[in-house]
Amino acid sequence: MNASNGGGAFLRIESVSKDFGDFRAVDQVSLDVMRGEIFALLGSSGCGKSTLLRMLAGFERPSAGRIVLDGVDLAGRPPYERPVNMMFQSYALFPHLTVWDNVAFGLRRDKLPKDQIAARVDEMLRLVQLVPYARRKPHQLSGGQQQRVALARSLAKRPQLLLLDEPLGALDRKLREDTQIELVNIIHEVGVTCVMVTHDQEEAMTMASRIAVMSEGRFLQVGSPADIYENPANRFVADFIGNVNLMEGKVVVDAADHAEIECADVVHRVAHGITGYQGEPVVVALRPEKIHLSAQSAPVPADDRNRVQGMVRALSYFGGYTLYHLELPSGAALKVNLENDTRQREGAPAQGDLVWAHWLPTSQVVLKS
Numbered sequence: 001m002n003a004s005n006g007g008g009a010f011l012r013i014e015s016v017s018k019d020f021g022d023f024r025a026v027d028q029v030s031l032d033v034m035r036g037e038i039f040a041l042l043g044s045s046g047c048g049k050s051t052l053l054r055m056l057a058g059f060e061r062p063s064a065g066r067i068v069l070d071g072v073d074l075a076g077r078p079p080y081e082r083p084v085n086m087m088f089q090s091y092a093l094f095p096h097l098t099v100w101d102n103v104a105f106g107l108r109r110d111k112l113p114k115d116q117i118a119a120r121v122d123e124m125l126r127l128v129q130l131v132p133y134a135r136r137k138p139h140q141l142s143g144g145q146q147q148r149v150a151l152a153r154s155l156a157k158r159p160q161l162l163l164l165d166e167p168l169g170a171l172d173r174k175l176r177e178d179t180q181i182e183l184v185n186i187i188h189e190v191g192v193t194c195v196m197v198t199h200d201q202e203e204a205m206t207m208a209s210r211i212a213v214m215s216e217g218r219f220l221q222v223g224s225p226a227d228i229y230e231n232p233a234n235r236f237v238a239d240f241i242g243n244v245n246l247m248e249g250k251v252v253v254d255a256a257d258h259a260e261i262e263c264a265d266v267v268h269r270v271a272h273g274i275t276g277y278q279g280e281p282v283v284v285a286l287r288p289e290k291i292h293l294s295a296q297s298a299p300v301p302a303d304d305r306n307r308v309q310g311m312v313r314a315l316s317y318f319g320g321y322t323l324y325h326l327e328l329p330s331g332a333a334l335k336v337n338l339e340n341d342t343r344q345r346e347g348a349p350a351q352g353d354l355v356w357a358h359w360l361p362t363s364q365v366v367l368k369s
């Protein structure tokens with residue numbers, strides 16, 4: 001689902017910065033999040049994700065900039081006066097309270113009438129499918145069940161904005177994958193707008209309609225998962241998301257509808273103009289799954305561009321695909337994915353084989369060096 005409903009931005013972050021002493025943790029970040037959208041902040045440790053989330057929640061005050069939720073400037077509003085709920089990585093469930101009482105906690109503190117509390121808690125437990133577990137204590141639940149209790153508790157007060165900081169960080173891989181989909185379904189069912197933080201790109205790509213890639217307090221790119229993967233804005237994003245081959249080179253042909261880039265081992269032909277780069281250094285980014293391999297004995301690809309001969313140095317079997325590490329004539333490495341579409345992998349190149357690697361002129365992304 002994408003967030004086409006509602007028109008303008010529901011959450012607006014305007015040039016927000018956060019300084020801790022003379023260290024700038026968040027640096028002039030601007031962002032519009034649509035109503036009902038799941039938005040992910042993705043970046044490596046220390047890049048400022050949690051700090052930004054904590055400013056949305058009201059636990060930190062921005063050093064500069066504005067945060068506007070549904071048209072209301074949140075400046076000066078303490079966390080409990082914001083229609084926002086933040087779910088922490090550790091879940092912070094009360095160990096001595098039952099599942100039911102954990103979910104009811106915030107509602108009781110708000111002094112809601114008893115029957116309303118009961119109705120709301122039961123509704124939330126149904127939503128996260130934990131009705132049979134209502135009387136248990138957190139330590140009697142699995143990690144995934146605890147995560148769902150925390151989610152039910154976060155949603156019980158019907159926040160307009162749900163903030164998730166590494167929501168699945170404590171779960172093992174398989175459970176994580178199942179829970180990601182479950183979480184998305186619940187969030188969409190409730191219709192709450194969500195900003196989540198993760199350093200796991202697969203998680204961001206599975207759950208979010210849009211992602212901001214962060215580094216050193218800044219947004220390097222904001223876009224859909226496909227956008228960020230297929231059209232990375234710069235070298236950092238290309239390298240950070242997924243696997244990629246980066247080849248430095250020089251633009252030697254710079255036409256309206258195509259270009260050629262000379263790199264150490266290969267001349268790249270790309271099927272689009274890149275205008276104005278003539279003679280300049282660039283980086284060609286090429287994803288491993290967009291490269292094809294042919295045995296040396298197979299007919300040589302006709303065009304002498306977009307092809308290079310290499311030797312299979314190593315291969316890593318990943319089940320669905322095998323990652324080949326080729327050594328190119330200059331000694332540089334080239335990573336290639338080969339889909340394992342048969343069980344026996346007939347004719348697949350083996351270690352030590354000489355092969356041709358080739359690709360289409362629509363496969364590369366040319367980036368400023």
Ligand SMILES: Nc1ncnc2c1ncn2[C@@H]1O[C@H](COP(=O)(O)OP(=O)(O)OP(=O)(O)O)[C@@H](O)[C@H]1O
Pocket residue numbers: 020023025043044045046047048049050051052199
């Ligand atoms: N209260 C604080 N005082 C001083 N520096 C802080 C404070 N909180 C965070 N920082 C610094 O700001 C930077 C960003 O921290 P933040 O917690 O936002 O990172 P993060 O992206 O969430 O990382 P992680 O993925 O490890 O959780 C870090 O360098 C951190 O040391």
Ligand SMILES: [Mg+2]
Pocket residue numbers: 049050051
């Ligand atoms: Mg963090």
